[in-house]
Amino acid sequence: MIGGIETTIEFQMSLLLFIALAGYLVAxxxxxxxxxxxxxxxxxVGPSLLGLITYTDFxxxxxxxxxxxxxxxxxxxxDLGDxxxxxxxxxxxxGVIVPWIGGYWLTDALGYGFESAVFVGTAMTATSIAITANVLREMGLLDTRASRAIIGTAVIDDVLSLMALSVSIDVVSGTxxxxxxxxxxAKDVVFIVVAAAVGIRVIAPFLERIDRRPFARKYPEFIFITAMMFAFLFALGAEAIGISAIIGAFIAGMSFRSVNLIHSRDLKEGAEYLHIIFASIFFVSLGILxxxxxxxxxxxxxxxxxxxMAVVTKLVGCGxxxxxxxxxxxxxxxxxFGMVPRGEVAMIVALIxxxxxxxxxxxxxxxxxxxxLTTLVTPIVYRNWLLKKETGTA
Structure with a gap:
């Protein structure tokens, strides 16, 4: 997108949302x-075919x-207990060890060298919580034992993957x-524990206290804005210590689940509208990339x-x-299969x-x-085979 109106934020935003709408029609x-x-x-619409839009900073x-x-x-x-x-x-x-070994062995066997093999192995360890969680949510199956196991495992898997990235960089550099x-x-575990404790014990009661004040009656959207502010702060904190920002956001959401609001707008309802817009752009961007x-x-x-190797090692390592x-x-x-999508975490490893x-x-x-491509595997397998009966798809 170059020159004139095509470079404006308004045009790019409109185009991305138009693409997202087209995605719904195709689906x-x-x-x-x-x-x-x-x-x-x-x-x-990305560089692979029509080249109408590229993966810009925006x-x-x-x-x-x-x-x-x-x-x-x-x-x-x-809940935290989940x-x-x-x-x-x-x-x-x-689910981290088996894919790492598989990725390392494959790359080394094809003659790409030790350093490349280490990084490919590291990229293979990742799991994109965003992909699988959204698919399960879309299918109305988040509240099942398997779904909770997937999310719980994926959170741990994501943290371990980013630890593996730090270790791989040290191994390659000889340090x-x-x-x-x-x-x-220690650093990663302490952050998760402290963030969850602060969210549940401090911030959640703080939101409830504000909600009980006359101020909240006058401005019912105030609590939602405050909660989103903390969500991004949690994401920032996670990223600052080397964990994926989305882990911080997940901990924030989990911490605020039990917040009981009387006068303010519901957190889930407000976040849902933001999710509809920006999560759609996130998935479109994976194709553009x-x-x-x-x-x-x-x-x-x-x-x-x-x-x-990506599919087999997650099935073996987690299944x-x-x-x-x-x-x-x-x-x-x-x-x-829920752990198969590598998504943005593996892409970040590759870019590094x-x-x-x-x-x-x-x-x-x-x-x-x-x-x-691994992001496409799970929705297809779930809808057309493993979870077909639950969704009632023909």
């Missing part, structure tokens, strides 16, 4: 999740905003030590192998531990590796496209 025609339609239309900013709002909304559906389960820690740990590993783990034109025959082969801990075959498959000169453009493109 309706093919009887799939809106996420699928939005990503596909993003691919159509699009990137809106996408990041959408991911934060989406996880805040998802957090409002969960993710504080030792089983999820075990599944999440296996890794047990002390640095212990520091990373991909560029299939950068593929060479060698990278295409690597991409196909990476895709297969088998879930089965061993008492979940049924079907629930274990639902959890395994590219900017540091650790991976080349070809591997970067393969990781980005693998991240995109």
């Amino acid at each position: 309706s025609r093919i009887n799939q999740s809106a996420v699928i339609g939005e990503i596909l239309v993003g691919l159509l 699009v990137r900013s809106l996408a990041a905003l959408g991911a934060v709002i989406l996880l805040f909304v998802i957090g409002l559906e969960f 993710i504080l389960d030792v089983r999820y820690v075990v599944i999440g740990l296996a 890794f030590s047990l002390v640095s590993l212990a520091t990373i783990v 991909a560029d299939f034109s950068a593929l060479t025959p060698d990278i295409l082969i690597f991409l196909i192998a990476l895709m297969v 088998i531990p879930a089965r061993l801990q008492g979940m049924g075959n079907r629930e274990s498959l639902v959890l395994g 590796g590219l900017n540091a000169g650790i991976i080349d453009q070809g591997i970067y493109v393969a990781i980005v496209l693998m991240s995109l």
Whole structure:
């Protein structure tokens, strides 16, 4: 988008929302999740095909905003106890280790070198909570045991993936030590515990006290604005210490779930409207980010192998531990496929590796496209196979 009116924020925003609407129409025609339609239309208008829109800083900013709002909304559906389960820690740990080994082995076997193999393995560990959570939410299935296991495991998986990124950077640079590993783990755990404690024990009661004052009767939107301010502060805090911003937003939403408001606007209702706009742009941006034109025959082969490895290692790494801990075959498959989308976390890992000169453009493109394509797997499998009966789709 260059020159004149095409560079204005108003035009870009209008175009992105138009693309999102087109995504809904496509999804309706093919009887799939809106996420699928939005990503596909993003691919159509992006550099891969028509080249009508590119992944500008403006699009990137809106996408990041959408991911934060989406996880805040998802957090409002969960209690802290839903993710504080030792089983999820075990599944999440296996769901990081197995994909890392698979990604490292595959890259090394194809002759790309140690440093590249380390970073590809790290990218494979990621799970995009945003993708699966939105699909489950769209299908009305968030309030199930399997869904709560997926979200709880995905939160742990995401934290472990970002820890793995820090460790990988240290390994490649030759500065890794047990002390640095212990520091990373302690820092991340302390943030999650402290953020949840502050949110539940301090901020949530504070919001309720304000709601009881006459001021809240006069300005019923005040509490919602305050809650969103804290959500972004939590996201900022998470990002500042090296955890994904969306984890901070999720903790904020989870902390405010039990807030009992009398005079103020409902938090879920207000956040829902923001989610509708910005989460749609987030999913469209995933399609825009991909560029299939950068593929060479060698990278295409690597991409196909990476895709297969990405699906298999999450099914094995998460599905088998879930089965061993008492979940049924079907629930274990639902959890395994729910962990398949790599999404924005793997893309961030790839970008860091590219900017540091650790991976080349070809591997970067393969990781980005693998991240995109894995986001399509879960909605398709859920709607057309594993969760078809629950949604009543034909």
